[in-house]
Amino acid sequence: MKNAISRHLNLLDFSLLSLLRNRLKNFGMFVVFTLVVFFLGSFQLFTSSLQFMSDQLLENVPDITIQQMSAGRQINMNGDLADRLSHIYGIKSVTRRIWGYYFDESNGANYTVVGVESPASSFSHLLPEGTDLSASRVIMGEGVERVRGLTGRKAFTLFRPDLSQQGFEKAAVFDPNTRSLTSDMLLMHMDTARSLFGMQADEITDLLVESGNPAEIDTIAKKIRAALPGTRVITKEQIAKTYHGVFGWRSGVGSIALAGGILAFMILAWERASGFSREEKRETAILRGIGFQAADILSIKIYETFCLSLTAFLAGLVLSWMHIAFFDGILFKPLLLGWSVLKPGFSIIPHVTGNDLLLLFCLSVVPYWCAALIPAWRSTLVRADSVV
Amino acid sequence: MLVNIYSITLSLLSIVAGFFFLRSLIVAFRIVRYFNIDEDSRLQIRLEDEGLLSSALIQFCCFIQLGGTLLFVLAADDFSTVLAGAMCGTGSLLANAYGFPALIVKLVGIFCYGFWIVLHRIDISSPAFPLMKLKHGLLFVIFPLFLLDTSLQILYLANLTPDIVTSCCGTLFTEKGPDGFGPNLAFSATNQFLLLFGGGSLLAITSLFLYKMLSTGSANAWLLRINGTGWALYCVFGLMAIILTISSYVYAMPYHNCPFDMLKPEYYFFGYPLYFTFFGAVFCGVSSALLTWIRANEVQSMVFNYQRNSMKIAFLLSLCFMILAAAPVFFYRLGGTDIF
Known part of the structure; x- marks a missing residue:
C-alpha cells in the first residue's frame, strides 16, 4: 500500500x-x-x-393572488368580492390591492405603482416604522427618486389618464438593499392610486390571500376558484415554479x-x-x-x-x-x-x-x-x- | 425538458461514456478473438497495449457513471422546483414511467463497472493476464446495460414536461392503493427495523467470521456465496427500510419518505455517508462471492487477498452504516427531537 x-x-x-x-x-x-x-x-x-x-x-409574495379575467385578459375587479371569501376556512387574511404600471413620458421609465389600504400589509418588512400613507404621500424606490431628480425635494406630479395633473409628496425612500424589488416602485394609499389611474371608487386590481397553514394553500385556492368563477387564482408555488x-x-x-x-x-x-x-x-x-x-x-x-x-x-x-x-x-x-x-x-x-x-x-x-x-x-x- | 443545463450535462456525460465504451468494445472484440498469452507476435504485443487502454477507458466510464448517477439524482431534485406536484426528487422521477427504472439501471451499472474494475485489478496482478478474455467478454454483457441506461435517461428527460402533475414521496411510499406501495409491502416499521438492524448485524458477523476463516485458510467458497446472496437481498430490503422508515426519522416528518432529500445541505449531506457505507458494504459482500467462480491459478492469491480484505471492509462499513441509520431513530425516540 x-x-x-x-x-x-x-x-x-x-x-x-x-x-x-x-x-x-x-x-x-x-x-x-x-x-x-x-x-x-x-x-x-x-x-x-x-x-x-x-x-x-418570493418569500414575501402573498400565498394566493386573485385576479379578475375577461376575454382572457386581466381586468379590474370589485373590492366587495373579498367578502365572498369569508366563509372559506383556513384563510388568515384577505387584502385588497391596486397594482399597475405608470409610463413616465418625461424620461421613458415605467414605474410600478402599488396602492394598498395600509402599508402594514405585504410591504411592512420594507418600510420604516410608523410610515404614514395618508392623502398623497408616497414611498418610492431609489430608482424612481433618481430618474425624477427628487433627491433634494419632496413634491412632484404625475398625469392622470385624462391628462389632469395629480400632486404627490415623497414620504420616504425604500431601503437601497431591497432595490431588486423596490427600485421602480411607488407605494401609495389605494385611494391615491385609484385617482392616478382614473379608477372607479370600489375598483381594485387584485386580492391577496394569506393562509394560516402553508400545506392548505392548494385546497384554499381550489375553493376560491369555485367561489369566484371567472377569476385567476395564482399560488405562490406556481409563481416560484x-x-x-x-x-x-x-x-x-x-x-x-x-x-x-x-x-x-x-x-x-x-x-x-x-x-x-x-x-x-x-x-x-x-x-x-x-x-x-x-x-x-x-x-x-x-x-x-x-x-x-x-x-x-x-x-x-x-x-x-x-x-x-x-x-x-x-x-x-x-x-x-x-x-x-x-x-x-x-x-x-x-x-x-x-x-x-x-x-x-x-x-x-x-x-x-x-x-x-x-x-x-x-x-x-x-x-x-x-x-x- | 432537454433544454436544461442538467439534461445537457447528463446527455454529454452519456455521449462521452458511450464513446469510451465503443472504443473499448473494439479492443474487447480483438482481444476475445485473438489474444493468446503464449504467442509472441506483433499482434499479441499490440493487444496487450490495447488492454491497457480499454481498462483505462472502463475505469473512466465507471467514474463518469458514478458522477452521472449523482447528477441524475440532483437533477431530479432540481426538476422538482419546476414540476407541478413534485416536492422532492421522488416526485420528479415519478413524473413519467422512465425515471425510477433509469435510476435503478444506473445503480446496477455502477455495480457492474465496479466489479469489472475489481476483475481488472486482479488480472493485472499476474503477468500472464489470465482474466484478459473473461473481462473483455464481460464488456459485451455490460454494454447493453449501458445502452439501456442511456435510452431510459433520454426518454425520461425528453418526456419530462412542466405541466405534468406528479405525485410525491408522501403518496408513493405511504398510501395504499395503485399510487403507493407503502403498506402493501406488509412490512411494519418494526419488521423493517428488524430486517435492517437484525439482518445487517447478522451479515456483519458472518463477514467477520469469514474474514477470520479466510485468514486461517479454512473458508469455503459456498459460505462466501451464501454470504454474497445475503448481501444482495440485504441491498433490496435495506434500501426499502431506509426509504420507508429511516428517512422519516431523518426528516422528523412521518409522511416525508424521500430517499434523496437527505443528500441535501439542509440535512447536512447525511445521505452521502449513509448510502456510501450501505452500498460499499453490499458491493464488498457481493463481489467477493462472485469472485469464487474465478478458477485461474495464477491469480488465486490475489483473489484470496481481495476476499479477505473485502470481508473486513464489509464488516466495518456495515457497522458504520448501522450506527448512522440508528442515530436519527435514537435521537427521535430518546430526545423527542430530530437529529438536525
Missing part, C-alpha cells in the same frame, strides 16, 4: 515537472481552458444567483449556445494531445528504455491532464465568481435579465451551490479528459527502440 502511494506520488512529481518543462505549450491550453470554464461558470453562477434571489423575493422553469430554460439555451465552444475546445485538446512532438516521442522512448511500463507512462499523462484541467477549472471558477460578484455579470446581464430604464441599480449577490460546481465540472473537465485520454494512451505505444 505504502509502495503504491509513493509510486504514484513520484509519478505525480514527474508529471508536474514535465508540465513545467513544456510550459509554453501548456500555458496556451491553460488559458483556453480557463476561458471556457469562465464563460460556462459565469452563466451558471448568474442563473443560480438569480434563482436564489428570486426565491428570497414558473420562475424556476424560465431560469432553467434560459440557462439551458445559454449552455447550448456555449456547447459549440466546448466542442471546439475538445477538438483543440484532442489535436494538442495527439500531435505529440519529436521531443515528447524521444522522452517516452527513453522512459520505456529505462524500464517504465506503458501503464506508468499512461499514469504520467493522466496526471498531467488532471493537474492542468483542475488548475484551469479553479482559475476559471474564481474568475467567473469575480465576474458575478464585482462586475454584476456584465457579459450575460442583458441576456438573462432584460433591460429597462430603472433596472441599472440592480446588483447581484453571487450564490454558488455544490450542484453548480458538479455541473460545471462535468461540462468542462470531463470532456477535456475524454479528448485527452485516448491520445495519451497512443503516446504510450512508442517503443524504446523507435527513436534510438
Whole structure:
C-alpha cells in the first residue's frame, strides 16, 4: 500500500515537472481552458444567483393572488368580492390591492405603482416604522427618486389618464438593499392610486390571500376558484415554479449556445494531445528504455491532464465568481435579465451551490479528459527502440 | 425538458461514456478473438497495449457513471422546483414511467463497472493476464446495460414536461392503493427495523467470521456465496427500510419518505455517508462471492487477498452504516427531537 502511494506520488512529481518543462505549450491550453470554464461558470453562477434571489423575493409574495379575467385578459375587479371569501376556512387574511404600471413620458421609465389600504400589509418588512400613507404621500424606490431628480425635494406630479395633473409628496425612500424589488416602485394609499389611474371608487386590481397553514394553500385556492368563477387564482408555488422553469430554460439555451465552444475546445485538446512532438516521442522512448511500463507512462499523462484541467477549472471558477460578484455579470446581464430604464441599480449577490460546481465540472473537465485520454494512451505505444 | 443545463450535462456525460465504451468494445472484440498469452507476435504485443487502454477507458466510464448517477439524482431534485406536484426528487422521477427504472439501471451499472474494475485489478496482478478474455467478454454483457441506461435517461428527460402533475414521496411510499406501495409491502416499521438492524448485524458477523476463516485458510467458497446472496437481498430490503422508515426519522416528518432529500445541505449531506457505507458494504459482500467462480491459478492469491480484505471492509462499513441509520431513530425516540 505504502509502495503504491509513493509510486504514484513520484509519478505525480514527474508529471508536474514535465508540465513545467513544456510550459509554453501548456500555458496556451491553460488559458483556453480557463476561458471556457469562465464563460460556462459565469452563466451558471448568474442563473443560480438569480434563482436564489428570486426565491428570497418570493418569500414575501402573498400565498394566493386573485385576479379578475375577461376575454382572457386581466381586468379590474370589485373590492366587495373579498367578502365572498369569508366563509372559506383556513384563510388568515384577505387584502385588497391596486397594482399597475405608470409610463413616465418625461424620461421613458415605467414605474410600478402599488396602492394598498395600509402599508402594514405585504410591504411592512420594507418600510420604516410608523410610515404614514395618508392623502398623497408616497414611498418610492431609489430608482424612481433618481430618474425624477427628487433627491433634494419632496413634491412632484404625475398625469392622470385624462391628462389632469395629480400632486404627490415623497414620504420616504425604500431601503437601497431591497432595490431588486423596490427600485421602480411607488407605494401609495389605494385611494391615491385609484385617482392616478382614473379608477372607479370600489375598483381594485387584485386580492391577496394569506393562509394560516402553508400545506392548505392548494385546497384554499381550489375553493376560491369555485367561489369566484371567472377569476385567476395564482399560488405562490406556481409563481416560484414558473420562475424556476424560465431560469432553467434560459440557462439551458445559454449552455447550448456555449456547447459549440466546448466542442471546439475538445477538438483543440484532442489535436494538442495527439500531435505529440519529436521531443515528447524521444522522452517516452527513453522512459520505456529505462524500464517504465506503458501503464506508468499512461499514469504520467493522466496526471498531467488532471493537474492542468483542475488548475484551469479553479482559475476559471474564481474568475467567473469575480465576474458575478464585482462586475454584476456584465457579459450575460442583458441576456438573462432584460433591460429597462430603472433596472441599472440592480446588483447581484453571487450564490454558488455544490450542484453548480458538479455541473460545471462535468461540462468542462470531463470532456477535456475524454479528448485527452485516448491520445495519451497512443503516446504510450512508442517503443524504446523507435527513436534510438 | 432537454433544454436544461442538467439534461445537457447528463446527455454529454452519456455521449462521452458511450464513446469510451465503443472504443473499448473494439479492443474487447480483438482481444476475445485473438489474444493468446503464449504467442509472441506483433499482434499479441499490440493487444496487450490495447488492454491497457480499454481498462483505462472502463475505469473512466465507471467514474463518469458514478458522477452521472449523482447528477441524475440532483437533477431530479432540481426538476422538482419546476414540476407541478413534485416536492422532492421522488416526485420528479415519478413524473413519467422512465425515471425510477433509469435510476435503478444506473445503480446496477455502477455495480457492474465496479466489479469489472475489481476483475481488472486482479488480472493485472499476474503477468500472464489470465482474466484478459473473461473481462473483455464481460464488456459485451455490460454494454447493453449501458445502452439501456442511456435510452431510459433520454426518454425520461425528453418526456419530462412542466405541466405534468406528479405525485410525491408522501403518496408513493405511504398510501395504499395503485399510487403507493407503502403498506402493501406488509412490512411494519418494526419488521423493517428488524430486517435492517437484525439482518445487517447478522451479515456483519458472518463477514467477520469469514474474514477470520479466510485468514486461517479454512473458508469455503459456498459460505462466501451464501454470504454474497445475503448481501444482495440485504441491498433490496435495506434500501426499502431506509426509504420507508429511516428517512422519516431523518426528516422528523412521518409522511416525508424521500430517499434523496437527505443528500441535501439542509440535512447536512447525511445521505452521502449513509448510502456510501450501505452500498460499499453490499458491493464488498457481493463481489467477493462472485469472485469464487474465478478458477485461474495464477491469480488465486490475489483473489484470496481481495476476499479477505473485502470481508473486513464489509464488516466495518456495515457497522458504520448501522450506527448512522440508528442515530436519527435514537435521537427521535430518546430526545423527542430530530437529529438536525
